[in-house]
Amino acid sequence: MRPTDEEFRAAWPRVVRILAAWSGSLDDAEEYAAEAMSRAVTATGVDDLAAWCVRVAKRAWIDEHRRRGVFTRIAPELATGESMPGPEFPDDLQDDLTDRLDDRVALLFVACDETLAPGARMVLALRVVCGLSIAEVAMHLGVQESAAAARLTRAKRTLAQERGAFRVPDDAERRRRLPVVLDCVAGMFTVAHRTGLEPPDALADTGGQALSIADALVVLFPEDPEVRGLRAVVRLGLARRPGRVDDSGVALTLDEMDRTRWDPRLLRGGLADAAFAARGDGRFALEAAISGLHSAAASFAQTDWPRIVQFYTALQEVWPSPAVDVALLAARVQLALATGGDLAPAEVGLQRLADQGPAYARRDAAFALADLCWRTGRRDESATRYRELADQVQHEAVRRFCLRRSGTG
Numbered sequence: 001m002r003p004t005d006e007e008f009r010a011a012w013p014r015v016v017r018i019l020a021a022w023s024g025s026l027d028d029a030e031e032y033a034a035e036a037m038s039r040a041v042t043a044t045g046v047d048d049l050a051a052w053c054v055r056v057a058k059r060a061w062i063d064e065h066r067r068r069g070v071f072t073r074i075a076p077e078l079a080t081g082e083s084m085p086g087p088e089f090p091d092d093l094q095d096d097l098t099d100r101l102d103d104r105v106a107l108l109f110v111a112c113d114e115t116l117a118p119g120a121r122m123v124l125a126l127r128v129v130c131g132l133s134i135a136e137v138a139m140h141l142g143v144q145e146s147a148a149a150a151r152l153t154r155a156k157r158t159l160a161q162e163r164g165a166f167r168v169p170d171d172a173e174r175r176r177r178l179p180v181v182l183d184c185v186a187g188m189f190t191v192a193h194r195t196g197l198e199p200p201d202a203l204a205d206t207g208g209q210a211l212s213i214a215d216a217l218v219v220l221f222p223e224d225p226e227v228r229g230l231r232a233v234v235r236l237g238l239a240r241r242p243g244r245v246d247d248s249g250v251a252l253t254l255d256e257m258d259r260t261r262w263d264p265r266l267l268r269g270g271l272a273d274a275a276f277a278a279r280g281d282g283r284f285a286l287e288a289a290i291s292g293l294h295s296a297a298a299s300f301a302q303t304d305w306p307r308i309v310q311f312y313t314a315l316q317e318v319w320p321s322p323a324v325d326v327a328l329l330a331a332r333v334q335l336a337l338a339t340g341g342d343l344a345p346a347e348v349g350l351q352r353l354a355d356q357g358p359a360y361a362r363r364d365a366a367f368a369l370a371d372l373c374w375r376t377g378r379r380d381e382s383a384t385r386y387r388e389l390a391d392q393v394q395h396e397a398v399r400r401f402c403l404r405r406s407g408t409g
Contacts, residue, residue, distance in 0.1 A: 003049045008037055011050040013103040013129055017168075018054050023061060024165030026110070027156055030128065032057035102216040104129050104209075105181075106168045111155075112180040115162045120155035123148055125184050126191075130209055139394075141191065142359070178221065182230050182284060185213055189234050194395070207241070210234050225280025228273045232288035235270030236295045239263040244397075251401040253371070255300035267295055283319040286311050305335040322361035326353055330368040337375060347372060363392065374405060383407050 003011075012033065020029035036053035046052045111124040119141075126137045138148035169177060192207030214231040221227045243257035274292035277285040290311045297303040312328040332346040347369070354365035366389055373382035383406045390402035 002042075003040060003046060007049050008040075009130075011053060012037070013107050014050040015053045015057065016128060017103045017106055018050075019057050019061075020107075020110075020166040021168070022058065026128065026159065026166050028061060029166070032061050035060055101168065101220075102213075104213055105216045105220070108181055108184065108213065109169045109174050109177055110159075110166070112177050112184050113159055113163065114177065114180060115158055116155050117151075118183070120151045120158070121180065121184055122187050123151040124155040125188065126206075127152055129213075130188070130206065132206075142394075174220070178224070179226070181217070182226060185210055185217070186230060186233070186284070188213075189237065193237055207234070207238055211238060225277045226282045226284045229277030229280065229282070229284030229286075229288040232270045232273035232277055233284060233291050235266045235273060236288075236291040239266035239270055239295065249397055249400060250404055251395075251397040253401075254294065259299070262295075271296060281314070281318070283315065286315040286318065290315070301338075303334070305331060305338055309335050322353060322357045323364065326350065326357070326361050326364045326368060329353070329365075330371075333368065333372050343372070343376070363389075370402075370405070 015033045015036065016026075016029045019033055020026050023029060023032075033053060036057040039056055040046055040049060040053055043052070107129045108125055111128055112121050116124065122141065123137055126132045126141075127134065134149050134152065135145055137152075138145040141148065174181075189207055189210040192205070192210060211231070211234045214227075214234050217227050218231055239262050240257070242263060243252065243259060243261040245251055246256075270288075271292055274288040277288045279285075290308055293304050293308055293311075309328065309331045312324065312331050316324050316328055329346045329349045333343060333350075335341065336343045336346065350365045350369050350372070353361050354369055355362075357365060366385065370382055370385035370389060373379070373385060386402040386406035387408065390399050390406060390408075393399050393402065
């Protein structure tokens with residue numbers, strides 16, 4: 001029986017890691033892993049997909065290098081008539097990895113090398129760790145396919161130049177790279193949160209993969225508040241996911257959601273992680289606190305907006321970014337609406353980010369402004385903003401939400 005798509009996705013990081021450690025090349029590992037998996041589609045008697053692909057890939061690699069060796073040997077022979085010995089390869093094709101590190105986490109620590117730019121780390125992580133195609137990576141990150149491919153090429157070239165042969169970082173290096181790894185996993189979950197409101201299956205569930213990786217990181221660093229904070233953010237985001245789309249396939253805002261549909265098991269686990277993370281004061285400890293307040297509130301109206309504003313203000317200090325600026329301003333809008341405060345400063349700030357911020361911040365600010373107009377009764381202005389947003393978003397559920405609020409859907 002042909003392995004399922006989910007089995008292929010699950011086997012991918014194991015196969016790539018073994019081949020990269022064996023050959024010393026991440027490029028070769030990906031190339032021959034893909035070749036082996038393409039052969040597995042039509043093969044019979046594949047009981048252990050990862051082991052089968054490793055064996056096939058290693059033999060393909062050896063065959064190719066033997067062919068190259070023959071040419072290396074006969075080229076001078078053709079000129080001199082002398083016979084030269086060919087290259088030797090080990091017959092042992094067994095995996096000699098002895099550590100018990102999760103394969104995706106091992107590859108993630110490789111992908112999150114400090115020498116790589118953040119965008120390159122994300123592309124490398126999504127491609128090598130999650131096994132997404134370049135087209136899928138480009139779609140998830142909202143960039144051109146050529147740009148994603150170029151980032152991937154640069155990342156691999158930089159790693160080869162700076163680090164040489166493939167090697168999984170040791171314990172000390174892992175600890176040093178941990179903040180970068182957490183940032184990358186958070187990025188993976190953000191991608192999923194924005195585009196995967198209703199993933200059709202586990203194969204397409206990047207959010208579920210982010211949670212699985214966060215679980216593995218907690219096993220490695222169980223007492224780290226930032227690791228537990230990250231898992232809290234992922235757990236709580238996934239817990240709320242069942243309520244994000246209505247029965248007709250239209251996205252819902254937080255105040256429209258039926259909170260009884262939220263996943264109670266993930267909520268309990270996420271809130272426990274958030275409580276543990278509260279002993280720290282880093283980025284993910286603060287994000288966990290914010291997500292915890294949203295998740296624990298009995299209703300939107302009972303949300304503790306003063307504390308959310310307080311936590312976003314602290315987050316702005318430890319992790320300044322346009323995304324946090326937008327979120328803080330949006331929280332200030334909700335606080336002003338709840339208390340009858342002055343909306344003008346927050347609205348001016350959101351408009352500035354909608355006009356001048358980076359692409360993702362412009363979009364988030366535009367949504368916040370459209371929502372502000374909606375809640376303050378400026379329905380004509382709100383409709384115009386939502387019509388413009390409907391032309392920009394790719395996710396169908398969000399597009400239909402924008403059309404509904406614009407009065408055209």
